[in-house]
């Protein structure tokens with residue numbers, strides 16, 4: 001179990017389990033017996049886990065309802081939030097009630113945003129079911145939706161009351177969705193912890209085979225890194241920006257490829273590119289750069305991508321949210337797993 005603090009006060013726990021039932025004790029601590037609970041999930045996750053989670057809450061909560069929307073990033077929109085508000089109003093949810101985000105980052109981001117805004121804020125918990133959401137999106141309180149074609153354009157910082165991970169849910173992910181999460185995990189090791197980077201390489205086979213004991217250690221180590229960064233900088237004014245390593249080019253590639261590549265795959269490509277720039281600038285050695293490439297490759301992540309229009313990638317980089325005052329900032333590795341540096345690479349006219 002990990003406790004996340006803000007202003008030195010404990011705010012919520014991150015709990016690792018192998019089934020949903022073990023969440024019971026932690027849920028009772030949140031007084032769910034006095035609450036109406038709405039389980040928010042998408043159609044795919046619902047087909048695997050909704051019944052089990054409904055059963056869990058039906059024995060401990062005052063009332064349980066479910067809101068299921070069609071799976072997919074294209075539904076991470078205000079229109080889905082509106083339907084959720086309507087569902088909550090129809091079921092007379094008030095400020096003391098609870099939302100449960102059961103699913104990946106799309107479910108988590110949207111449920112968190114609905115929780116932040118419904119009646120000016122009701123509690124919510126995260127039950128992340130993808131590797132990416134377990135090590136990344138469920139922690140740190142960034143919530144939101146896409147607006148038209150703009151990703152995560154509307155949102156709020158809003159903290160969950162609990163993050164409960166049933167690690168067994170990883171078993172129903174496609175291989176590609178599972179591996180995608182490794183993009184963010186390798187990034188964590190590169191930016192913060194060289195010994196974790198070596199550990200990942202040493203445990204590659206167990207990780208790829210989804211050995212849950214090894215995966216639990218990995219997920220816990222990544223959550224610790226994310227915890228540390230978000231505690232130091234809850235609203236992304238400084239250090240938290242370092243989590244964007246590999247994301248400046250990653251996002252641009254994601255866009256240029258019309259979202260045919262998954263986010264974690266683009267992060268891998270972005271990390272490889274940022275490592276190359278780091279090497280070119282004499283910050284890391286050739287050996288380290290080559291080792292980074294080999295590691296992403298070993299975890300079956302892409303290290304090369306065919307780009308038909310490099311200008312459109314440049315345009316996308318220029319429009320990335322991380323550009324400030326007309327200047328593109330790249331986060332570069334200074335030393336493997338130790339220090340990173342923000343460098344101005346291009347000044348826009």
Ligand SMILES: NC(=O)c1ccc[n+]([C@@H]2O[C@H](COP(=O)([O-])OP(=O)(O)OC[C@H]3O[C@@H](n4cnc5c(N)ncnc54)[C@H](O)[C@@H]3O)[C@@H](O)[C@H]2O)c1
Nearest residue numbers: 044045071104105106107129130132133137142169172173
């Ligand atoms: N809030 C943050 O800090 C933060 C950080 C990173 C990413 N994000 C957001 O997270 C989203 C991506 O998250 P994601 O990759 O989890 O996407 P996702 O929620 O769309 O899940 C990917 C797919 O896997 C399915 N799925 C989920 N769990 C499953 C399981 N256990 N078994 C089988 N299928 C399952 C889903 O139905 C979906 O089709 C993006 O919208 C991104 O913007 C947010």
Ligand SMILES: [Zn+2]
Nearest residue numbers: 184247263267
């Ligand atoms: Zn990311």
